Amino acid sequence: MTTTSPILPTELEDLVELFDVAPTDSPTPDDEREAALASPRFGTVFTDHMARITWRKDTGWIDRRIEKYGPLQLDPATAVLHYAQEIFEGMKAYKHADGSVWTFRPDANAARFARSAHRLALPALSVDDFIGSIAALVRTDLAWVPGGEDSSLYLRPFMFASEAFLGVRPATEVEYLCIASPVGPYFAGGVKPVSIWVSQDYHRAAPGGTGDAKCGGNYAASLLPQTEAQENGCDQVCFLDSTTNTFLEELGGMNVFVVKADGTVHTPELTGSILEGVTRSSILQLVTDRGHGVVERRIPLTEIVDGLADGSITEIFACGTAAVVTPIGRLAGGSFDHQVGGGEPGELTMAIRTELTDIQYGRTPDRHGWMRRLA
Ligand code: COI
Numbered sequence: 001m002t003t004t005s006p007i008l009p010t011e012l013e014d015l016v017e018l019f020d021v022a023p024t025d026s027p028t029p030d031d032e033r034e035a036a037l038a039s040p041r042f043g044t045v046f047t048d049h050m051a052r053i054t055w056r057k058d059t060g061w062i063d064r065r066i067e068k069y070g071p072l073q074l075d076p077a078t079a080v081l082h083y084a085q086e087i088f089e090g091m092k093a094y095k096h097a098d099g100s101v102w103t104f105r106p107d108a109n110a111a112r113f114a115r116s117a118h119r120l121a122l123p124a125l126s127v128d129d130f131i132g133s134i135a136a137l138v139r140t141d142l143a144w145v146p147g148g149e150d151s152s153l154y155l156r157p158f159m160f161a162s163e164a165f166l167g168v169r170p171a172t173e174v175e176y177l178c179i180a181s182p183v184g185p186y187f188a189g190g191v192k193p194v195s196i197w198v199s200q201d202y203h204r205a206a207p208g209g210t211g212d213a214k215c216g217g218n219y220a221a222s223l224l225p226q227t228e229a230q231e232n233g234c235d236q237v238c239f240l241d242s243t244t245n246t247f248l249e250e251l252g253g254m255n256v257f258v259v260k261a262d263g264t265v266h267t268p269e270l271t272g273s274i275l276e277g278v279t280r281s282s283i284l285q286l287v288t289d290r291g292h293g294v295v296e297r298r299i300p301l302t303e304i305v306d307g308l309a310d311g312s313i314t315e316i317f318a319c320g321t322a323a324v325v326t327p328i329g330r331l332a333g334g335s336f337d338h339q340v341g342g343g344e345p346g347e348l349t350m351a352i353r354t355e356l357t358d359i360q361y362g363r364t365p366d367r368h369g370w371m372r373r374l375a
Helices: 012-017 030-038 079-083 106-119 127-140 216-231 278-289 301-310 347-360
Strands: 049-056 060-068 086-088 091-095 101-104 152-161 173-183 194-198 236-240 248-251 255-260 265-268 294-297 313-320 324-333 336-339 371-373
Touching: 012 127, 049 127, 060 127, 079 152, 086 106, 086 216, 091 127, 101 127, 101 347, 106 127, 106 152, 106 278, 127 152, 127 173, 194 216, 194 313, 216 236, 248 255, 248 265, 255 278, 255 301, 265 278, 278 294, 278 313, 278 324, 278 347, 301 313, 301 324, 301 336, 313 347, 324 347
Parallel strands: 194 236, 194 324, 265 294
Antiparallel strands: 049 060, 049 173, 086 152, 091 101, 091 152, 101 371, 152 173, 236 248, 255 265, 255 313, 313 324, 324 336
């Protein structure tokens, strides 16, 4: 895997000042914004502004700006519409009790964004521009950061090929944007166990493909199997490896963990076709801190199915920025259908969820130095 080591950002104020702010002339009325913040549904309402930077092959990154949130005008020949040269990230801004606003491990997201850019032949955005754009946007739309339990401002940085041409080659014009949306829990039922359908007919990624890049194409490939999961009464799809169709990989947009009765915690190892989740790596740390044996390895589906039948697997959970830590209460596939932990949230699952969110919302000391103040 190609890794790009993040250059440590300089002072945040200096980064924010690089962005020209053109405030919207039609801000959302206070009562409408307050109504949206009171019951935010995932990814349905957007703030008044967006961050934007333009790249051209001959100029590099130029025109750092915060502008009115609104539709983009694209030529029908715009490269992203044809060849999906696009990447994105998912992050959150959390309001702490004293009103300050923080984000979680932005340097890890910035580094992954650079790795994804490399794989999709897009230009790398510096850690400074990545973090500066987020801070500038959050400061402009500060009134949009929700304060409630489990609520946050979801941040969606993304980059796409904006050049209009039909040849198949890396674009010489690219746009980077970051938009923001006040959100509550990702799953409509809140923090309740979800059901998972293991797809045996479709795969998300293959060796040498784009599975470890956060690009839209991976998510497009998950939509039909996700529909199949729903047709089988499940909330989410889980993919197996495409070479042998036997090892667990990840869900449609989340990593997966398995807890055994002996207290060990297992997660699929990063083989190149699995996304290296920031939440995943944080959970590996938190679980290790608690003294659990932690194993990153190839996990055969048969081991999970047998372990659920004989009780040696006690908990399974999904994780990601959007899903945080979500208990899995049922695992089904063509020839099996098992409850996990009697369909109830697992003890370790919920303890890790509480610990992680306590760090993110500033309710417990941030002993790993993961939080970064934005405003
Ligand atoms: C996230 O967890 O932030 C993602 O980008 C995944 C997507 C399913 C919402």
